[in-house]
Amino acid sequence: MGDAGKSLDLSxxxxxxxxxxxxxxxxxxxxxxxxxxxxxxxxxGWEDRHLHAFTVTDPTGRRRSFTTDEETVMExxxxxxxxVAIGDITDGPGSVVSYEYDFGDGxxxxxxxxxxxxxxxxxxxxxxxxxRGPVEDSGGIGGYRQLCEILADVTHPQYRQMADWxxxxxxxxxxxxxxxxxxxxxxxxxxxxxxxxxxxAKPTPEEISAVxxxxxxxxxxxxxxxxxxxxxxxxxxxxxxxxxxxxGWERQWPGKHNRETQTLPVWELRTRMQQWKLLRKxxxxxxxxxAARKIADDDAALWDHLASAVATEKHPAVEATSRVVVAxxxxxxxxxxxxxxxxxxxxxMAEGFGSPxxxxxxxxxxxxxxxxxxxxxxxxxxxxxxxxxxxxRVPSPGGLKFLMDVRRHQHVGGxxx
Numbered sequence: 001m002g003d004a005g006k007s008l009d010l011s012x013x014x015x016x017x018x019x020x021x022x023x024x025x026x027x028x029x030x031x032x033x034x035x036x037x038x039x040x041x042x043x044x045g046w047e048d049r050h051l052h053a054f055t056v057t058d059p060t061g062r063r064r065s066f067t068t069d070e071e072t073v074m075e076x077x078x079x080x081x082x083x084v085a086i087g088d089i090t091d092g093p094g095s096v097v098s099y100e101y102d103f104g105d106g107x108x109x110x111x112x113x114x115x116x117x118x119x120x121x122x123x124x125x126x127x128x129x130x131x132r133g134p135v136e137d138s139g140g141i142g143g144y145r146q147l148c149e150i151l152a153d154v155t156h157p158q159y160r161q162m163a164d165w166x167x168x169x170x171x172x173x174x175x176x177x178x179x180x181x182x183x184x185x186x187x188x189x190x191x192x193x194x195x196x197x198x199x200x201a202k203p204t205p206e207e208i209s210a211v212x213x214x215x216x217x218x219x220x221x222x223x224x225x226x227x228x229x230x231x232x233x234x235x236x237x238x239x240x241x242x243x244x245x246x247x248g249w250e251r252q253w254p255g256k257h258n259r260e261t262q263t264l265p266v267w268e269l270r271t272r273m274q275q276w277k278l279l280r281k282x283x284x285x286x287x288x289x290x291a292a293r294k295i296a297d298d299d300a301a302l303w304d305h306l307a308s309a310v311a312t313e314k315h316p317a318v319e320a321t322s323r324v325v326v327a328x329x330x331x332x333x334x335x336x337x338x339x340x341x342x343x344x345x346x347x348x349m350a351e352g353f354g355s356p357x358x359x360x361x362x363x364x365x366x367x368x369x370x371x372x373x374x375x376x377x378x379x380x381x382x383x384x385x386x387x388x389x390x391x392x393r394v395p396s397p398g399g400l401k402f403l404m405d406v407r408r409h410q411h412v413g414g415x416x417x
Contacts, residue, residue: 005030005121006038008086008113012040012099014134015108019180023187024128026117029087029122033066035198035370036086039124040099040109042190043287047333059091086204092116103366120321122199122323124191129182136169148179171336174336190332193400197330200404205299207398211381212302214269215249219278219288219296221246226285233281235270243269250383260353269379277307307402310376311409317353321369323410334393341367378404 006029014021021163023043027036041048053076056067066081073080090097091111099109100391119125134144150162151174163174166372195201203211221243223225230236236245237258243256243266257263260270270286276293289294295301299400310326313319324347328334335343345366355363372389377383383391383397394402 005119006087006092007117007119009042009115009117009127010086011112011114012043013110013111013112014044016140017131017134017177018145019131021097021131021133021155022129023126024114025191026119026123026125026127027124028119028124029116030085031087031122031198033081033084033086035124035194035271036066036069036101036111037081038194038198040101042194042332043126043129043187044109046101046107048331049136050104052099053078053103055098055100056096064089070366074312095251102137105137105143107134107140110294122194122195124198126184126187126191129184132179132181132183135166138194151177168339169336171338189394193330193332193394193397196397196400197404201401203303203398203401203405207227207396207401208303209400210297210384210396211372211398212299212306213381215273215386216277216296216302217246218243218269218273219292219302222279222286224293226282226287229281229284229286230279231284233284235266235286240266265379268375272376272379273287275314275376276306278305282350302404303402306380307405308409311406313373317348317369318372320351320353321366321404322346322373324372326399326406326410328394329377329404330392330400330407340370341365344370 002310008029010025010027012023012025021044023040024261025039027039027355031039037052037054038048040046051069051072052067053072055061055064065076065078066084067078068081070080072078086097091403093113093115095113097111099111101109103106135147138144138147147162147166148158150158151166151234153159166174166177209216221239227239228236240260240263241257244253244263247265249265253263253410255262257266258265270279274281277289280287280289291305295305310322311319313322315343321344324344325334334340341363341368345361345363348361348366348369355361355365377399378391379394380399382395382402384396384399
């Protein structure tokens with residue numbers, strides 16, 4: 001993470017909770033309040049779907065409030081939380097900062113500086129905690145307390161209704177709900193991924209190689225002479241089996257791996273390589289494109305080409321979906337599987353997209369677009385060695401850095417994702 005730097009130890013509690021919901025974080029003293037906001041969101045399991053604000057009496061005695069939302073800054077005469085560091089508005093142990101999330105439910109967090117520390121520069125970490133964070137949109141302290149009481153009693157007349165709601169919004173079974181659970185390892189995983197982003201961490205040669213490996217492997221297998229295709233334009237059975245074996249994907253997908261149409265990882269990789277303008281079909285053969293011939297043996301150049309290609313999909317709806325999926329993955333906020341199609345559809349409609357018949361974007365269309373984008377990421381090494389439907393929800397460290405580069409290309413291209 002770099003050289004050691006000054007950090008602050010913070011004890012963060014949600015005011016009024018009983019038993020107390022708390023996370024103790026170690027954060028860089030130089031961290032912007034906007035980055036502390038991102039750390040709090042991850043530590044408490046919030047989904048960053050509502051407004052927030054920090055309020056503090058700074059060392060000079062001045063009362064100040066900060067947020068990210070421009071409209072709120074102007075309307076309530078606040079300051080931007082991107083422009084001030086936590087160390088600039090606190091005065092050592094005992095200093096207190098208030099953080100409110102979701103002005104409707106009114107989740108008030110008290111942030112108390114408990115000490116100074118030295119840690120790797122730019123590193124966010126969790127030291128301790130108690131009880132899981134509340135469920136998003138559960139109605140504030142009273143609503144969440146009621147939810148906990150109902151889910152603890154399967155005989156309660158509202159149990160089925162609340163259990164169904166909990167499963168819908170979280171993607172988890174109500175039977176597994178435990179308000180006393182606190183998973184420090186999971187929190188630190190999220191904070192490590194945040195640290196990489198805040199510090200703009202660059203990929204190592206090994207991480208670059210791991211992410212581009214499937215693309216490089218197929219380019220090298222195609223070679224300078226190309227691959228003969230079947231009469232229907234698919235990879236031949238022996239090649240399909242060779243790809244699955246060569247990339248170590250055999251145990252990740254059922255079947256004999258002798259038909260491309262029945263071996264989704266291979267089909268996904270080959271079709272995406274064509275969409276990314278690295279392979280093309282010509283006279284019954286699969287060939288490298290001119291661009292691929294230049295970078296087939298250069299992992300860094302291949303990485304950059306792929307990041308740009310993922311960021312600038314040809315179809316506008318796919319490109320928009322790519323922006324939102326990349327944002328979700330970087331923020332550790334991928335929606336539950338059962339609601340991801342609707343989530344994509346809602347985002348697309350907010351951006352002005354509709355169905356071909358002029359109606360709203362359907363949940364099915366949103367799900368198809370999500371799988372198209374995620375499938376492309378899975379066909380690379382973004383999630384590690386796994387492939388297909390078995391790929392995890394969380395990218396590997398190298399995959400996270402790849403997504404950071406994808407987002408950089410999206411911003412250069414003028415998107416707001």
